[in-house]
Amino acid sequence: xKWRFAFLAAAISSAALxxxxxxxxxxxxxxxxxxxxxxxxxxxxxxxxxxxxxTSKFYAQIRNGAPFEVLLAADDETPARLEREGxxxxxxxxxxxxxxxxxxxAKPGFVDDKGEVLRKGDYRHxxxxxxxxxxxxxxxxxxxxxxxxxxxxxxxxVQAENIAQAHQFVASGNAELGFVALSQVMKxxxxxxxxxxxxxxSLHQPIRQDAVLLDKGRSRPGAEAWLKYLRGDKAKAxxxxxxxxx
Amino acid sequence: xxxxxxxxxxxxxLRLAAITTLLLLLIGTPVAWWLSRTxxxxxxxxxxxxxxxxxxxxxxxxxxxxxxxxxNGPVGRFTEWAGIGLLPFSFWGLVVASVxxxxxxxxxxxxxxxxxxxxxPLEAAATLRAAPLDAFFxxxxxxAKPGFVTAAILGxxxxxxxxxxxxxxxGNIPDKTRVVSVLIYDHVEALEYAQAHWLAGGMLAFSFxxxxxxxxxxxxxxxxx
Numbered sequence: 001x002k003w004r005f006a007f008l009a010a011a012i013s014s015a016a017l018x019x020x021x022x023x024x025x026x027x028x029x030x031x032x033x034x035x036x037x038x039x040x041x042x043x044x045x046x047x048x049x050x051x052x053x054x055t056s057k058f059y060a061q062i063r064n065g066a067p068f069e070v071l072l073a074a075d076d077e078t079p080a081r082l083e084r085e086g087x088x089x090x091x092x093x094x095x096x097x098x099x100x101x102x103x104x105x106a107k108p109g110f111v112d113d114k115g116e117v118l119r120k121g122d123y124r125h126x127x128x129x130x131x132x133x134x135x136x137x138x139x140x141x142x143x144x145x146x147x148x149x150x151x152x153x154x155x156x157x158v159q160a161e162n163i164a165q166a167h168q169f170v171a172s173g174n175a176e177l178g179f180v181a182l183s184q185v186m187k188x189x190x191x192x193x194x195x196x197x198x199x200x201x202s203l204h205q206p207i208r209q210d211a212v213l214l215d216k217g218r219s220r221p222g223a224e225a226w227l228k229y230l231r232g233d234k235a236k237a238x239x240x241x242x243x244x245x246x
Numbered sequence: 247x248x249x250x251x252x253x254x255x256x257x258x259x260l261r262l263a264a265i266t267t268l269l270l271l272l273i274g275t276p277v278a279w280w281l282s283r284t285x286x287x288x289x290x291x292x293x294x295x296x297x298x299x300x301x302x303x304x305x306x307x308x309x310x311x312x313x314x315x316x317x318n319g320p321v322g323r324f325t326e327w328a329g330i331g332l333l334p335f336s337f338w339g340l341v342v343a344s345v346x347x348x349x350x351x352x353x354x355x356x357x358x359x360x361x362x363x364x365x366x367p368l369e370a371a372a373t374l375r376a377a378p379l380d381a382f383f384x385x386x387x388x389x390a391k392p393g394f395v396t397a398a399i400l401g402x403x404x405x406x407x408x409x410x411x412x413x414x415x416x417g418n419i420p421d422k423t424r425v426v427s428v429l430i431y432d433h434v435e436a437l438e439y440a441q442a443h444w445l446a447g448g449m450l451a452f453s454f455x456x457x458x459x460x461x462x463x464x465x466x467x468x469x470x471x
Binding site for chain 1: 334
């Protein structure tokens, strides 16, 4: 009998040790989150099950009972809203990454490193993410408004539903250039192919991406471990290598 | 209530669906006629290509159209060479995509209708010295009329309901490519659920009314053809 209890206790404690956490991840953070999840599993024994998608879609799903325990959002507004509405644990929010906006073309030498190409206007289509839906799109509009180019360039806008599609419009050459996330054009810690203007951070409000512990993750060891791990040095190094700031 | 932007999207959607349906009837009739009459080896492959949009996810079609019609794609190179420019992000680009995407919904009812007409009325017409073209217009077409009604309604309704393809090659431009389904998606994503309901509810009512009309008024559709 005693032996059986010991077995049971061991089973319970090992379950507590190796927990699985359900994480909703903003699409632009897909690649870094996969690397972090692999390290997380190795270092802590917990497993992170990642779902990728649009933050606004996750919001609707979480409000309708989705089983996510942690949200890594593409903005700071959605986590705050979930907290206000009682769907997230108060005080658990923090900024895990700050996004950088770039003007990018798939053609080498097309975009100069000051963004003068915007004024020269030798292009038909400028891809941006829908500013109503995507923080990177809103930042792009803010930059163009600041440069007093918005009225002149609006007729050339092609809007993508999210930043991944904006990247696709430019990568396929259908739009000569577009505003995308720096994380999308970084390859192995350096700028990848094409030509890029890294938009000075002073030209737009910071694109803060916040993480939050959701109601379903409350006092779950896996969820808490994941959030702690995300703030650790190892995760931070990964996040920085993709061009985010912390 | 519906805003000016919503109404613009509704008008654009109706225009797109009307033009697409018209083009599809023009292109689909000879294709369906050929498919219903031929004994050629090509019948299988051509029928399969026409039916592709039924089984492919719209994102796949949209993605390949984006590459095909883009500046590095063969069709894009041709349209640029011909002075038409590039088709993605334009109204006519959506028309081209919709014609391909809604093709099976027009061709298949027509093909069934032509097959149901059979050889005999045409043979009879031939014995009365009607030329093949004359027989087609004065015998086959009137007999296949229910098929045309079904084809036109399905082609129109399916184009109105198109979403994934437009999302991929449209670029969400007001008055050019921002159709109702895309606008509904925008409203939902922006958490403007009230505005989304007006459009989405309207779409639901429209689709139901169209299909109801189709199934009650058209005997051919009622027989499941």
